[in-house]
Amino acid sequence: MAFKTVAQLMTADPLCVTRNASLKDAHDLMxxxxxxxxxxxxxxxxxxxxxxxxxxxxxxxxxxxxxxATALERKEKQILIADIMATDFAAVAPQQSLKDVADxxxxxxxxxxxxxxxANKLKGILTSSDFVRLAADLLGH
Numbered sequence: 001m002a003f004k005t006v007a008q009l010m011t012a013d014p015l016c017v018t019r020n021a022s023l024k025d026a027h028d029l030m031x032x033x034x035x036x037x038x039x040x041x042x043x044x045x046x047x048x049x050x051x052x053x054x055x056x057x058x059x060x061x062x063x064x065x066x067x068x069a070t071a072l073e074r075k076e077k078q079i080l081i082a083d084i085m086a087t088d089f090a091a092v093a094p095q096q097s098l099k100d101v102a103d104x105x106x107x108x109x110x111x112x113x114x115x116x117x118x119a120n121k122l123k124g125i126l127t128s129s130d131f132v133r134l135a136a137d138l139l140g141h
Contacts, residue, residue, distance in 0.1 A: 003098055003134060004097065004098060005094065005095055005096065005097065005098060006092050006093065006094050006095070006096045006097075006098060006101055006115055006124075006126055007094035007095065007115075007123075007124070008098070009098060009126060009130050009131075009134060010094070010115045010123070010124035010125060010126045010130065011124055011125050011126075011127070011130070012123065012124045013123075013124065014038075014039060014122070014124060014125040015029060015033055015035060015038060016038060016039040016040065016041050016122060017029065017038055017039075017040055017041075017051065017081055018040065018041060018042065018043065018081070019040050019041075019042065019048055019049065019080065019081050019082035019085065020080060020081070020082065021040075021080070021081045022076060022077050022078070022079060022080060022081070023056065023059060023060070023076040023077075023079040023080075023081065023084065024073060024076035024077045024079075025081075026038055026051050026056060026081055027056060027060065027076055030053060030056060036052065036053040036111060036112070036127075037050060037051070037052050037053070037111060037112040037125060037127060038050070038051045038052075039051075039114045039122050039125060040081055040082075040085045041122050044121075045121050045122060046119070046120045046121055046122070047091060047114050047116050047120055047121075047122045048085075048087070049081070049082070049085030049086055049087050049089075050085060050086045050089045050112070050114060051081055051084070051085050051086070052086065052111065052112075055084055055085070055086060056084075059079065059084050060072065060076070063075045063076065063079075089113075089114070090104065090108070090110065090113055091113060091114045091115065091116045091120075092113050092114075092115055092116075092126065093115070093116065093117070093118075094115055094117065094123055094124070101113065101126065102131060105128060105131065110128070111127060111128050112125055112126065112127040112128070113125070113126050113127075114126075
């Protein structure tokens, strides 16, 4: 299959959280599912933010430095995703060209891009790992 559009390579219906979820919820999700990026949606399924492993680790390390490891879980439960999520991020459309998105990834050093429709509803996520898997498949042929 020749991959040409984002929809052909993205992970559809990715794991996500709402802005009212806690840092603890997101931390547990990232750890248990071995993921590095979590889209944040509102109650209508619209994309409102992104939580990356980098943001989460920075916050967790700050909490540990300030309160100690024994208080980490309690403090994580008190922090809402809305307070730490990134709101300035690029998103792509399912029909967008993979070539254009790959160029953007390389130029901007992004690890992921959420995929949204014209109504800003989350449809999927495209990660640098998806491109590595694609490259591995192409090299195998």
